[in-house]
Amino acid sequence: MWLTNSSVGRKMVMGVTGLFLVLFVTFHVLMNAVAIFSAEGYNAICSFLGANWYAILGTLVLAAGFVIHIIYSFWLTLQNRRARGNDAYQVSKRPANVEWASQNMLVLGIIVVCFMIVHLVQFWAKMQLPELLGEHIEPGMYFIETTFSQVWVLPVYLIGFIALWFHMTHGFWSAFQSLGANNSIWLERLKATSNVWATIVCLLFAIEAIWFTFML
Amino acid sequence: MESNISFTLKVWRQAGPKEQGGFKEYPMKDIPTDTSFLEMLDILNEQLVEKGEEPIAFDHDCREGICGMCSLYINGHPHGPATGATTCQLYMRRFHDGETITVEPWRSAAFPIIKDLMVDRNAFDKIQQAGGYVSFNCGGAQDANAILIPKTAADEAMDSATCIGCGACVAACKNGSAMLFVSAKVSQFALLPQGRAEAARRVKAMVSKMDELGFGNCTNTGACAAECPKNIKLSNIARLNREFLCAKFKD
Amino acid sequence: MEDIKKDKNNAAQTVLDSKIPEGPIAEKWTNYKAHQKLVNPANKRRLDIIVVGTGLAGASAASTLAEMGFNVLNFCIQDSPRRAHSIAAQGGINAAKNYQNDGDSIYRLFYDTVKGGDYRAREANVYRLAEVSNAIIDQCVAQGVPFAREYGGTLANRSFGGAQVSRTFYAKGQTGQQLLLGAYSSLNRQIQMGKVKSYNRYEMHDIVIIDGRARGIIARNLVTGKLERFAAHAVVIATGGYGNTYFLSTNAMACNCSAAMACYRKGAFFANPAFVQIHPTCIPVHGDKQSKLTLMSESLRNDGRIWVPKKLEDAKALQEGRKKGSDIPEEDRDYYLERRYPAFGNLVPRDVASRAAKERCDKGYGVNNTGLAVFLDFSESIERLGIDTVRQRYGNLFDMYEEITDVNPGELARTINGKDYYNPMMIYPAIHYTMGGIWVDYELQTTVKGLFAIGECNFSDHGANRLGASALMQGLADGYFVLPYTIQNYLSDQITVPHFSTNTPEFDKAEKEVQAKIDHLMNIKGKRSVDSIHKELGHIMWEYVGMGRTKEGLEKALKLLKDLRKEFETNLFVPGSKEGMNIELDKAFRLNDFITMGELIAYDALNRNESCGGHFREEYQTPEGEAKRDDENYFYVSCWKYNGSDEVAPTLIKEPLHYEAIKVQTRNYKS
Incomplete structure (x- = not known):
């Protein structure tokens, strides 16, 4: 199977799942924004994404996307380490136009995953999961309020968002490159789009977190 | 001075x-x-x-x-x-x-x-042998001007063909990937009508040989293009990906 | 068949048959192909051919022979066939396509090549070269070589020195690279198919002769240091020229003449060794640590003007660094090429331009600290065309020059009396190409049966001087279109000969001899490094066997070379061991052959009492300082026969030249 056997196929899988996750975080940040303007609206969205078949299906697809992306990332890194060989360079310098993020995607990804676990424990484990188990749950806004009232949460979230920003600035255009949808002209355009998109998404996330911490 | x-x-x-x-x-x-x-x-x-x-x-x-x-x-x-x-x-x-x-x-x-400082780059030859050519026997060529090739395509193919096969791209890559090298050859032939006939076969063969020889996966860091002494562009890698994926989807 | 020629002056009475086919010049090749013997496809599988070298000639021959069905063993000293020095050719490749509708034809290309070669090439071979030139371009385009094109999609051409038509095809300034990669791609296809076995980092050390026929080689694996034996029905040598005899040249570091010398010692005649091309536009030598000379494309002479100061005191100031080129005003500059050759000006052929530069420098007008450089100035063309146009044409060369010398030729240096003076480049001639080589007949076979020589390492097509963009043409012509035919004429009666074993007394002996040579080099244990002796060789060659040669100088050179050989034999030091990789041993082996080659060049130069093409004897010049040919006495190819020892002078054998299609004239670039 060329999606697992060939390097280009593997990269395509990374690209497709990555783009999917970009779409997900984009929806997520927009959904959060609702909480700023209308508590009822947010609660409605939360109950809409509760234990319905479409929400469950969405969650499963999303989870699969995450899992594949993460498994492939470790797998690729392992292969790349092996390809690199055992001897490291004594002196190694990053060329000026190589993004720092691009060489540290795994580390950034791990930070994002850690943050995600915290986030899942704080929200998903109290929202969709109990609902699936048939338990009664509070409306969405309740969890926002309780979570962000803890002092340590905001800094942790901000760290997560910064890592996500770095991860996305490279991942976004890189996905297009891996899918072959790139050329010399579009390379710069895609890189700019990456930066703008990642900045909007992560800034919105940060603003929302700050809002939830101080304004609610 | x-x-x-x-x-x-x-x-x-x-x-x-x-x-x-x-x-x-x-x-x-x-x-x-x-x-x-x-x-x-x-x-x-x-x-x-x-x-x-x-x-x-x-x-x-x-x-x-x-x-x-x-x-x-x-x-x-x-x-x-x-x-x-x-x-x-x-x-x-x-x-x-x-x-x-x-x-x-x-x-x-x-x-x-x-x-000492001498390394064995035979793997590069092996990748080229896997498909870095137009299957054509000497002697049967038509007149050189019978194939019209737009100047832009010829120039772009030339830019890709400039690769000297030194291996700096692999040396610079934190993943030990040979994608820039392979993509330069794939691009040269993909851009020219002479190379189109077996473009799909070529890209599959060369990528598969590259993987087999233990080169890493490209993660688009761009260090290869940044360090390339001949300024081979990153867009070649995108073209290789495109050629490869199209070929695979056609299968 | 041409009459067998016996030379009266030669006691050895050796027979040289150039096998030129019957008929008018334009029909010879067609006639030959119509009547030659062929090998049928089933039998081709039973025949093995060794091809040594992977440059344009070697790679194209190896791939084409394999495509035909022969089993090919292909050797190169580099780590990949793609590194052969053909890759460095810049300008282009000639062909008589007449795509520009400027009156080009096969005859005209043939004529220009013979004239450019100062009437010392073999007519029939050159005509064949011009004849197949068009097929080369077709072949290369089919391979996917990205030649430069016009907007309409057709191929573009440029003009080159020594021709009045635009017939040069090019791929940026990297034509050699693209053509070689084309041949390399065909070669790779055959390696993949199993028809070619490729041996990289192998150096041929000797040729094995069984019953008077070349049947194999002894090669050393440069990584393990082990000697290995290879057998075949025929051996093809495509190992390039001997320019590195001069130590400093535009050749690559590993270019050497050892394979050619091995053939020479085994009975292949060496032809016209004195014909060495000196390229006028190289970056001058900057110090005694320099390892090689960098060629600046000849195209610079299209817009650059070459000059030295008119006044000796200015030259002195330049040499001592008290003045810079841009300090010297227009009226004090001597544009000596324009002065001497008003018709061709800065675009005279390579040999003429080189000699003129030497003449000025010898008179003390040299412009750098060694006094061995002249200026190439773009001030006038920048004024005429604007800096942007000039940079567009030569920008990459300016950058290359700046990287090497730290001087930017496109930079405005000063303005005197309203006139802009830009930094001029400094250039000086350097050894670039060798027209001489192993003697071959029309079939490219040497005087050893079954041993063929192609590309720069044979002598046949360029006479005494090679025109720009013709080396690539010749290499590919030999490899793609000539040898694959002619070798069959030899192999046709070899089909019953089974694959050879390498366990024969001849192989044993050859290997033992090479081993003894290596042991000898390792055991001299003197004090001097290979390079220090090679540099000394280079100095002798450049000083006495270089651009301007004299009888006394050449005799002195032969004496100095004898001493140098003694120094080499007694005072060489090779560190390390003969097992495993030993780069010093590799170089020592080659240097031994360079010394023999140097002597051969000197013998030939001494014999040829005339000036022609790349060979200039100062005694033989016109009052204006132009080369004076002697067609009466030297209208022949001088072939040198080895006499059993490097210390014994070789014997001269002459192949007289016969011109049917062309009238021999004096070259004139003045009017």
Whole structure:
């Protein structure tokens, strides 16, 4: 199977799942924004994404996307380490136009995953999961309020968002490159789009977190 | 214009493929700045031979930046600090008096060290053998002007074909990936009508050989293109991906 | 068949048959192909051919022979066939396509090549070269070589020195690279198919002769240091020229003449060794640590003007660094090429331009610290065309020059009396190409049966001087279109000969001899490094056997070379061991052959009492300092026969030249 056997196929899988996750975080940040303007609206969205078949299906697809992306990332890194060989360079310098993020995607990804676990424990484990188990749950806004009232949460979230920003600035255009949808002209355009998109998404996330911490 | 500098050269020495290697330092005195880097190594080798020691083995041949034989990872860059130039085109005026210059071989599992700074790049030949050609027997060609090729396509194919196969892309890549090298050849033929007939077969064969030989997966860091002495563009890799995925989806 | 020629002056009475086919010049090749013997496809599988070298000639021959069905063993000293020095050719490749509708034809290309070669080439071979030139371009385009094109999609051409038409095809300034990669791609296809076995980092050390026929080689694996034996039905040598005899040249570092010398010692005659091409536009030598000379494309002479100061005191000031080129005002500059050759000006052929530069420098007008450089100035063309146009044409060369010398030729240096003076480049001639080589007949076979020589390493097509963009043409013509035919004429009666074993007394002996040579080199244990002796060789060659040669100088050179050989034999030091990789041993082996080659060049130059093409004897010049040919006495190819020892002078054997299609004239570039 060329999606697992060939390097280009593997990269395509990374690209497709990555783009999917970009779409997900984009929806997520927009959904959060609702909480700023209308508590009822947010609660409605939360109950809409509760234990319905479409929400469950969405969650499963999303989870699969995450899992594949993460498994492939470790797998690729392992292969790349092996390809690199055992001897490291004594002196190694990053060329000026190589993004720092691009060489540290795994580390950034791990930070994002850690943050995600915290986030899942704080929200998903109290929202969709109990609902699936048939338990009664509070409306969405309740969890926002309780979570962000803890002092340590905001800094942790901000760290997560910064890592996500770095991860996305490279991942976004890189996905297009891996899918072959790139050329010399579009390379710069895609890189700019990456930066703008990642900045909007992560800034919105940060603003929302700050809002939830101080304004609610 | 011309002056002399003294510096310390820190060079990787390794007696053979299986031997343990290590760095050795050599003080270099009063080297004229208009000496090329390889001539500076010649001077050192001459001194080593005079002392009865074995000279440093390094690959080099044309010394005008086209054969692709020279390598060397100098101060953290393949082909040294200059951009768009090979090691043999590097001159000592790029360096400073009193500096320590670290010289290492290409490091990649697919490029095993033969001796000192010399590595085995035979893997590149194998990839080319897998499909880097137009299947055409000498003798049966039609008139050269019978195939019209737009100037833009010809120029772009030429830019890709400029690759000298030195391996700097692999050396620069943290993943030990050979994608820039492979994509340059795939692109050259993908852009020309002569190469289209077997484009799908070629890209699949070359990628599969590249993977088989243990090169890493491209993660689009772009270090290869940044360090390429011939400025081969990253867009070649996108074209390879496109060609490969199209070929696979057609299957 | 041409009459067998016996030379009266030669006591050895050796027979040289150039096997030129019957008929008018334009029909010879067609006639030959119509009547030659062929090998049928089933039998081709039973025949093995060794091809040594992977440059344009070697790679194209190896791939084409394999495509035909022969089993090919292909050797190169570099780590990949793609590194052969053909890759460094810049300008282009000639062909008589007449795509520009400027009156080009096969005859005209043939004529220009013979005239450019100062009437010392073999007519029939050159005509064949011109004849197949068009097929080369077709072949290369089919391979996917990205030649430069016009907007309409057709191929573009440029003009080159020594021709009045635009017939040069090019791929940027990297034509050699693209053509070689084309041949390399075809070669790779055959390697993949198993028809070619490729041996990289192998150096041929000797040729094995069984019953008077070349049947194999002894090669050393440069990584393990082990000698290995290879057998075949025929051996093809495509190992390039001997320019590195001069130590400093535009050749790559590993270019050497050892394979050619091995053939020479085994009975192949060496022809016209004195014909060495010196390229006028190289970056001058900057110091005694220099390892090689960098060629600046000849195209610079289209817009650059070459000059030295008119006044000796200015030259002196330049040499001592008290003045810069841009300090010297227009009226004090001597544009000596324009002065001497008003019709061709800065675009005279390579040999003429080189000699003129030497003449000025010898008179003390040299412009750098060694006094061995002249200026190439773009001030006038920048004024005429604007800096942007000039940079567009030569920008990459300016950058290359700046990287090497730290001087930017496109930079405004000063303005005197309203006139802009730009930094001029400094250039000086350097050894570039060798027209001489192993003697071959029309079939490209040497005087040893079954041993063929192609590309730069044979002598046949360029006479005494090669025109620009013709080397690539010749290499590919030999490899793609000539040898694959002619070798069959030899192999047709070899089909019953089974694959050879390498366990024969001849192989044993050859290997033992090579081993003894290596042991000898390792055991001299003197004090001097290979390079230090090679540099000395280079000095002798450049000084006495270089651009301007004299009888006394050449005799002195022969004496100095004898001493140098003694120094080499007694005072060489090769560190390390003969096992495993030993780069000093590789070089020592080659240097031994360079010394023999140097002597051969000197013998030939001494014999040829005339000036022609790349060979200039100062005694033989016109009052204006132009080369004076002697067609009466030297209208022949001088072939040198080895006499059993490097220390004994070789014997001269002459192949007289017969011109049917062309009238021999004096070259004139003045009007």
